[in-house]
Amino acid sequence: MENKAIARTLRLLSQLMELHDQNPFKIKSVANAAFKVDKLPFAIKTKSLEEIAQIDGLGKSISAKVWELLQTGTMAELQDILKETPEGIVEMLGIKGIGPKKIMVIWKDLAIENIGELYYACNENRLIEAKGFGLKTQEEIKKVIEFQMAAHGKFLYAQAEPLVNKLFEDLAVWLNGFQAEPLLGVAGDYRRCLEIIEEIDFAIGTEQIQEIYDQIEQFQPLQFDKQDNNTLVALSPFGLKIRLHLGTKADFYLNWFKLTGNDEHVAAVLKIAGEGPFDDEQAIYKKAGLDFIEPELREGLNEIELAQTGKLPQLIKYEDLKGSLHNHSTWSDGVHTLEEMALYCRDHLQLEYLGMCDHSKSAFYANGLNEQRIFGQHQEIDALNARLAPFKIFKGIESDILYDGSLDYSDDILKTFDFVVASVHSILRMDEEKATSRLITAIENPYTTILGHPTGRLLLSRKGYPIDYKKVIDACAANKVVIEINANPLRLDLDWRWHRYALDKGVLLSVNPDAHRTEGFHDMRYGILVARKGGLQPQQCLNAFSLQDISQYFNNKK
Template sequence: MENKIIARTLRLLSSLLELHDENPFKVKSVANAAFKVDKLPYPIYTKSLAEMEQIDGLGKSIASKINELIQTSSIQELADLIKVTPPGIIEMMQIKGIGPKKILVIWKDLGIDTVGELYYACNENRLIEAKGFGLKTQEEIKQKIEFNMASNGRFLYAKVENLAEELLNLAKKVFNTEQIYCTGQFRRKCEIIDSLDFLIVGQANEEIKEELILNGLENAEINGQEIKCNTESGLSIYFTFCHSEELGKKLIVKTGSEEHTNSIFSILGEADLKDKSEKQIYEVAGLSFIEPELREGTNEIELAKSNKLPELIEYADLKGSLHNHSTWSDGIHTLEEMAVYCRNELNLEYVGICDHSKSAFYANGLSDLRVAAQQREIDELNIKLAPFKIFKGIESDILYDGSLDYSNEVLSSFDFVVASVHSILNMTEEKATERLIKAIENPYTTILGHPTGRLLLSRSGYPINHKKVIDACAANNVIIEINANPLRLDLDWRWHQYAISNGVLLSINPDAHRVEGHLDMKYGTLIARKGGISRLNCLNAMNLEQICRVFEQQKTKLHLEK
């Protein structure tokens, strides 16, 4: 067993001992031993136990642990500590710059025990008020987690968007042509990107390959009419070359999923596609033009055959921003700053403030008294900012049994209620589904927030029966959120069609914790387009008068039920 492996194991033992509040002297001696072993000029496994005990900085106790590790590949004390430590906490220890003291605060004070939850907490500004943290530390942790996430070669769409634009401009310069197009997952607006793909009218050659290397791309190699390379961060890049007369055909082949392209070309058969554009090729196949986002091989071919493809929603269709946080809970900007930004910078008609509810103590959730105080401020601002409207909302925690964490009296004071799960995520599918359905059946629930709680590339969502949950929303006139944060994009686009086919409205909500967070609605719109959503299916594509009517109708329904 190599010294580095032994040293690494001792470092983990030292960290876990500190995490579990062991004797500081013992913690320090194990950490010191790890340093000593790492620097030894000879392999320690060649020494007997007696010889190990004589090594400076070890002593009998630690020498026996090292011997145990060499003989059995484990240390019992370490194994016992691992058993009582969540796996996500141990994973956090691998992130440079987060020591045991900070991890203890993250775990015990903030209730976070996975790296995915920690990353999202950084996005929600939950770390800045914690002991020993601040905005700078939070940003450093966020950057380190992003670096680790990128190491597996998969990236969030939002994280490669600027890079795609830069590479497109670079390629135009290197290849000396404007006939360069993004294809693949990026053109289909997939939520996770495994590679950036480009189609170029031209020919691959060694000179072009060398030029790409000079411009910072790595491991470039030519394979026929394709140049494969990657960025420093590990993202795969493919440049495919074609003749101008086959551009339309190649755009379809290189953009769509395998299922989509197989379906298209089984219809086309031996048709002559030379010099035909994408649109013309779809016409030859007897289909309406299918937008790139929809080319996933689901039901788009059938819809195109019958000319029933939806007119996809545009970012410009959005009239307001719902589900946002202010300094009343865990936001960076004040309620007024959030509203003024939406009015002046985004030209929106309304904003919905949904600060965290009282169960979210970690996020400075609002007590009953603070709810009333915030609503008084909203009343004052609505006079000041009219005709712009601030809706009184709340993100009410769905508790373990599916109930919401305010009394009906408090819930009735809001214009709308977003009901979300934030805790106890480890449930069976049956229990998690029952929990959501009970919250949906609460007459005060307006919107079901981020239905699965997933964090892309970080944490899979809790298991739910999507059909049952969506059916419950349809039965109870509850809207489903498309959480627009690029980490969430939840409800998943694969369930959008089922929702709207059952008459369920969707709402593209940024879950913004600072003014710039409202811009995430762009990513929510992209994923809504991928799910086949039109403005007619989207709550916040309604203007102020229309959405006021929706909220009033729910209030009327509640009054009649009483």
């Protein structure tokens, strides 16, 4: 083992000791030893135990740890303390800008146990309220985590979107400098609105293929490498892979189609339609005897069969939404007041209603509402509803699902709400049988209206807890419980791959932003994108109901 590896191990031990509030003198000696070992002019592995003990700053105790590390590859003391520390907390120690003291606050005060949850908390603005943090520190942590995500070459759709839009604009301007203005379209996973993006494909139709190929060096934003088949490849400064596919104008729509759908979809359609030429994508499907299939659905599932029989869903659009459910205000961990959230919905978004679902009392880290504060919030809602009518604020709560599946209020409290979103926020590590049973118990509670972010996943950072999707969805169908599509780009949970099963079972879905500030309402657009992938139609979406219809729905449920 090299000196630097030994030093890193000692440094980790000192950080973990500090995290667990151990003897400060012992912590300082281990940290000092890590520094000394890193600066040694010789390889410590060539020395005996006695020689190591003579090194300045090590001494008998730490030299024994170093010797154990050299002989076994680890240290018993380190392993013991690691057993007491969540894996995600250890990973946080590698984030630049936060040391053990801040991580202790994150872990113990905010109940955050991994980097994904930390990033989500930054988006919710929860760090600025914690001891030792501020807006600047929160933004720095967020940037570091985003950089780590990008280093793996994978991006959330919402992260890739501004990069793609800017690149599209720059390419369009540059290509317009050529004769007969080339055609340009975004394709691939991005056009199909997948939740995780690894590369971006652009289709270009032009009669000047060779000229563009030869002059691509003049396109300043990126440095492209030339490959076979008239393909140009670049890596953006953010780590996103970009491909330009050059073809003739006559073949543009065929190429765009090929680059958009997955392999199964493309092969199935072209087997019937042939290779064109085609004037547009509609012509391809018409030649194949199919109704036009929207890009989001081109996943090689059953969309071809539905298109053959005229049973394709009329996909929901953002404009179909009439209100926003599951949102937070300053009553718990939101940034804006209840009134500010309501006015933004009414005046800026032109919505008919707002569902306010601040955190329940178990979410102490998010300033969850106890019974007395619930009464106070309901009084404010009544006053606002009298003043803002016909716009309406519904009294909701995001009630924590406890370990045994019960909700964290008595029935007497639960019945005071217009609707209840039941969500899991803690004790995420359990096997599939227990996790499924826990959710089903919550679903069977007569006061549960919506099952919130069903798996608790955080994309690119935390897997959802394991559940039997069919059993959970079947339970929602049996108990007339709505399932949330949490529209936060980090969640997009329920996964779109299970939307069709839920819809076939007659379960309503709800596109909920989980907004903690007014800007968060706009996340509903990302929820709509994945809802479209799942085949959601307006009449199957709870918050596409009119104010009158959703009021009746809530009354019937109660």
